[in-house]
Amino acid sequence: MRKFLDKDFLLTNETGKFLYHDHAQTPIYDYHCHLSPKEIFENKHYKNMTELWLSGDHYKWRLMRSHGIQETFITGDGDDYMKFYHFASVLETAIGNPMYHWCHLELQRYFGIYDTISRKTAPAIWKACNEKLKEDDFRPRGLIVKSNVKVICTTDDPLDDLIYHRKLKDVFDVKVLPTFRPDKGNYIERDTFLPWIDDLSKSLGSPVESFDQLLDALKVRIEYFHKLGCRLADHGLDTVSYRSDYTLDQADIIFRKKLNGQNLTDEDITIYKSAFFHELGKMYHKLDWTLQIHIGALRNNNKRMLKLIGPDTGFDSISDETFAGQLSNMLSDLDEHNLLPRVILYVLNPRDNYVIGTMIGNFQGQDIRGKIQFGSGWWFNDQKDGMTMQLSALANLGLLGNFVGMLTDSRSFLSYTRHEYFRRILCNLIGCWVENGEFPNDRKLLGSIVENICYNNANDYFKL
Structure with missing residues (x-):
């Protein structure tokens, strides 16, 4: 009987043990998380x-x-x-x-x-x-250093002044960089939209009263984020709403309808979101950013608890809506004019692993290894079965060796052990393939694959 959580935890074969102990002990490149830059700067006790x-x-x-x-x-x-x-x-x-x-x-x-x-x-x-x-x-910076983290990318609203990112540059050797998360500007149907537009207007010192003005305002914020080292955007798309035949004039009419308190149709919402995504995608491409897209959360299911304690408190689950055709059009419309940025696609429903595993192959190339990535097992999937399914789908349908690896996606400074958890699962899976005779026992090659997935690929891909 194995001892609980021993040095070979989750490692069931000799090749996996070798790969984990000899090649998976790389630094951590945490390119997506929800850590607080304020807590890092203040080094909270x-x-x-x-x-x-x-x-x-x-x-x-x-x-x-x-x-x-x-x-x-x-x-x-x-x-x-x-x-x-x-x-x-x-x-x-x-x-x-x-x-x-x-x-x-x-x-x-x-x-x-x-x-x-x-x-x-x-x-x-x-x-x-x-x-x-x-x-x-055991304060944030000490825990980050102890975890051997080299880069942290937080998740930040476009209106954030990023003051703590600026301050951290002078006091902390680990790079703590912002990520542009414009969800409040995308979800025009939500109650949070108009207050967010008001705050955007105040931050610029001039009213945002048209769709063109919204895009101009977001361009200003994107350029501000870029100056402070941001090279990633992140869009949370609970559902993928997109149509290729939108026009900017239509988006403007819908935006003004919302400002005037008029009701929007489902078609209005889709047209607005299509324009919003496409126009921002072009901005990201121009600045050589990476766009992350998180797909498939069914949020705030318990209305009673939402009223009592608010959103993001543990009442979300997996959605089962289909999206392949609309996602394909979203990516294709940017790619058609060579305006598609690097993209990482995450899905919450493991049913969709093969949708994403095949979708990424449609838009690769342009001298970028793994330009379109199938993101690691996300949220409800960042566990043994979920990670194994994601890794296996990617290996079956694409190039696992080009994968940019694990991210923390957490608000906890202790959660870096999830990288260890991922790396053990990765090494064991590769070890199984080798010991089953499905891949050569070339230890130098295998070691480089593991090191690349754990750190090197992300370091090369994000250029941070």
Whole structure:
């Protein structure tokens, strides 16, 4: 029987063990996350493990709700120790859940704690971890350095002043760069749209009253982001709404209708979003940015809890809408005029892995290795089965050796152990293929493939 979480955790073959221990220990290139640049600059001191471990982590919150824990001990004002204790009790039932592995990896790698967490061990682990949090190494910058991170790309609204990104350049050796996330400008049908347009107008000192003025305003913001090192945009498309026959005049009429409080039809919304995406895509291409597209979240399912505690609190799931034709047109319309930027496509529904795995092959080339990428297992898929399915689909349909690898997509400074988790899964999968006689046992070649996926490909691809 294997020991729990030993040095060969998830490694079931000798080739995989060799690849992981000898070639997967590269730095981390975290090109997509939701870390706070303010917390990094201020080098926040965490008062206890609940603040560091449970605050903002909707993965953990969902498990606690499934165990019947009262909301006061999840997102409410319950005692911090009791929140930690309740989470420890939940983990006792989390057999087969990646959270069990992630939490124990974090305790081992950062705190040197090898006890399994439970109701019984919670008091001692709470005390030991809180003692460690008094040390400078357990503030954000210390945790980043300890994790061997070289680049961090945060996720930022176009209106963000990026003040902490500017300040960090002078005090921190790790690159902390912004990513342009214009979702509030895309979702014209949402209640957040008009307040966001008002804020955009205020930030520019002039009203945004037409679609052309909106594009001009976003161009100004894109150029500002670019000056501060931004080279990535990110569009969250819960559904892919696109039609090729839009006109800018139509988009302008729809934009003005929204400003005037008129109701929009589904066709209006699609036309606006088509123009919004296409025109921004051209701007990204001009500046040699990479465009990330996240597809397929079904958000805010629980309306009662949305009213009580707001969005992004653990009530989202996987959507099952189809999108292949519209996504193809989105990419093709830019590619037709050689205006398609580098693109990374992420899907939340693993049903769509082969849709994306084949879609990326339609728009490759132009002297860029892996110009169009199939993004790593995202959100509900960043676990053993989800990662294996994504890696296998990419290998079957494209070039796994050109993959830009794992990202954190997290708000937690402890979540860098997920890179270790990914790398173990990657090495084991490759090792299985080799030991099954499906790929040569050329250790030099295999080592370079692993090193490239873990770090080198991202370093070359993003040019940061």
